[in-house]
Amino acid sequence: MENQKTKPKKINSSLKFTILAVVLIAIFCVALTPVTFQNDTYYTIKIGEHIINNGIDGQDPFSWHQDLAYTYPHWAYDVITYLIYNIGGFTGIYIVTCLLSIILGLSIYFVNTKLTKNQVISFLVTIGVMYIIKGYIAARAQLVTFILFILTLYFIEKFIETKKKRYGVGLVIIPIAIANLHVAVFPFYFVLYLPYIAEYILALLGESIIYRKIDTMLINIKIKKYSKKEGNEEKVQALKKKQKELEEKIDKIKIKRSKELQNPYKIRINKNPNVKWLIIIMIICLLTGFLTPLGTTPYTYLAKTMQGNTTQNINEHLPMTLANDNDALCMLILFLAILIFTKAKIRLADLFMLGGLCYLMIDSRRQISMFALLCSVILSRFIIQLIEMYTKQDEKQLLKKVTSWIRNACNNNSDFGT
Numbered sequence: 001m002e003n004q005k006t007k008p009k010k011i012n013s014s015l016k017f018t019i020l021a022v023v024l025i026a027i028f029c030v031a032l033t034p035v036t037f038q039n040d041t042y043y044t045i046k047i048g049e050h051i052i053n054n055g056i057d058g059q060d061p062f063s064w065h066q067d068l069a070y071t072y073p074h075w076a077y078d079v080i081t082y083l084i085y086n087i088g089g090f091t092g093i094y095i096v097t098c099l100l101s102i103i104l105g106l107s108i109y110f111v112n113t114k115l116t117k118n119q120v121i122s123f124l125v126t127i128g129v130m131y132i133i134k135g136y137i138a139a140r141a142q143l144v145t146f147i148l149f150i151l152t153l154y155f156i157e158k159f160i161e162t163k164k165k166r167y168g169v170g171l172v173i174i175p176i177a178i179a180n181l182h183v184a185v186f187p188f189y190f191v192l193y194l195p196y197i198a199e200y201i202l203a204l205l206g207e208s209i210i211y212r213k214i215d216t217m218l219i220n221i222k223i224k225k226y227s228k229k230e231g232n233e234e235k236v237q238a239l240k241k242k243q244k245e246l247e248e249k250i251d252k253i254k255i256k257r258s259k260e261l262q263n264p265y266k267i268r269i270n271k272n273p274n275v276k277w278l279i280i281i282m283i284i285c286l287l288t289g290f291l292t293p294l295g296t297t298p299y300t301y302l303a304k305t306m307q308g309n310t311t312q313n314i315n316e317h318l319p320m321t322l323a324n325d326n327d328a329l330c331m332l333i334l335f336l337a338i339l340i341f342t343k344a345k346i347r348l349a350d351l352f353m354l355g356g357l358c359y360l361m362i363d364s365r366r367q368i369s370m371f372a373l374l375c376s377v378i379l380s381r382f383i384i385q386l387i388e389m390y391t392k393q394d395e396k397q398l399l400k401k402v403t404s405w406i407r408n409a410c411n412n413n414s415d416f417g418t
Contacts (some may be wrong), residue, residue: 014119017119017120017123018119021109021119021122021123021126022106022109024123024127025102025105025106025109025123025126025127025130026102026105026106028105028127028130029098029101029102029104029105029130029137030098030101030102032101032130032131032134032137033094033097033098033101033137034137034138035094037090037093037094037138037139038138038139038140040138040140041081041093041138041139041140043062044074044077044078044081044082044139044140045078045081045082045085046062047061047072047075047078047082048078048079048080048081048082048083048085049082051072051075051078051079051082052079052082052083056072056075056293056294058070058071058072071183071294071297071301072294073182073183073184073294073297073301074141074180074181074182074183074184075180075293075294076180076181077141077144077181077182081093081139084096093139094139096139097137097138097139097143100143100144100147101130101137101143103147104130104137104143104146104147104150105126105130107147107150107151108125108126108129108130108150108373108376109122109123109126110122111150111151111153111154111377112125112126112376112377112380114154114158115154115157115377115380116377116380116381116384117384118380118384121380121383121384121387122380125376125379125380125383126376128372128376129372129373129376132327132331132368132369132372133146133368133369133372133373136369141181141182142182142185142369144181144182145178145181145182145185146369146373148174148177148178148181149185149188149189149192149370149373149374150373150374151170151174152171152174152189152192153192153374153377155167155168155170155171155174156171156192156193156196156278157377159171159274159277159278159281160196160272160274160275160278161274163274163277168277168281171281171285172281172284172285172288174189175189175285175288175289176288176291176292179288179289179291179292179294179298180291180292180294183292183294183297183298183301184301184302184305186289186298186299186301186302187298187299187302188370189285190282190285190286191356192353192374193278193279193282194352194356195348195349195350195351195352195353195356196275196278196349197275197278197279197282198348198349198352199269199270199275199347199348199349199352200271200272200275200276202269202348203269203270203271203348204271265345266339266345266346267345267346267347267348267351268345268346268347268348269347269348270347270348270349318364318365319362319363319364319365320361320362320363320364320365320368322362325365325368327368327372328361328365328368328371331371331372331375332358334379335354335375335378335379335382338382338386342386342389343389344382344385344386344389345385346378346381346382350378350381353374353375353378354375354378357370357371357374357375358371
């Protein structure tokens with residue numbers, strides 16, 4: 001028998017684009033990583049060395065004042081940085097920073113892809129987000145917490161969708177890591193739960209017709225009252241008839257509301273029963289702040305830091321002036337334009353997330369990084385809606401077009417070279 005030639009398996013468009021996106025994001029993230037270090041990096045190395053030699057003694061070893069208290073807010077990151085410095089020097093720290101930058105970029109891309117099911121838009125949004133937060137890519141603990149926060153958003157969304165235990169486990173592990181790597185942002189972790197809990201509470205309130213229920217309760221009280229006495233049969237029957245009419249009105253209102261919720265004008269409200277379990281996970285996570293050698297510092301550090309006028313003298317803690325920050329201004333205009341001038345709809349949880357992070361960003365300019373990072377999924381959802389709404393194209397059609405453009409461009413370049 002003649003040997004049959006096996007045809008090579010064709011790689012589908014989705015896998016091709018994923019490989020291309022990963023390579024391009026990695027290159028872009030390395031290009032954004034600065035070669036020079038911030039002053040904090042040198043301080044981090046010395047703090048890490050001090051912890052290795054003396055442990056966490058609660059004293060500032062580099063102050064002119066004797067016995068000045070110090071809380072070591074990112075002790076684990078300091079120790080890791082010092083160990084990397086011992087092995088590879090400043091070159092080693094730079095390489096690790098590049099790797100963390102790549103991990104952050106890929107995390108943004110894959111989280112957007114998993115939650116929005118569109119690779120092309122996720123890639124473009126990832127490039128935009130990494131460009132906006134390029135000033136925050138440094139050998140500092142914040143780079144690690146950026147990765148943890150985008151993963152937190154992913155775990156919350158997937159847990160609400162599927163209720164799988166592995167996402168709950170991930171949500172418990174992350175605050176433990178934050179409490180040891182960057183204790184200052186430990187309270188912010190719980191802020192990410194609030195939009196989903198608020199949506200669930202409002203959905204419950206939206207289902208209950210309180211004033212009608214009060215009327216029904218009052219009628220029941222009257223029926224019981226008149227039923228105890230003889231000669232009130234007519235009144236009881238009239239009250240029962242009124243009660244039945246009221247219940248029919250309540251049923252009609254519920255049907256009308258359910259139809260409105262299925263096809264809302266602008267805001268989608270979703271009552272997901274898995275949010276109840278998410279609340280339990282959040283309560284469990286509140287206790288993870290004790291899993292650190294710093295004692296109660298995760299619960300007190302931010303409050304103590306914000307007291308007094310210290311933050312008023314630090315540039316990144318000052319309120320944002322939109323006229324001086326083109327990136328923030330462009331993001332806000334983009335979101336407002338989509339919400340106001342298009343038919344795109346938004347989930348109530350996303351609206352709370354968008355509004356809350358916008359307030360934090362304006363109140364403290366350093367929060368532009370969190371706004372860009374966590375609102376990237378909302379922006380992806382908006383863009384995908386607009387594409388499907390105005391072009392009638394789904395993700396597969398868009399992916400085929402993009403891969404064909406790339407293939408034609410490569411073929412043209414090879415022909416030009418020959």
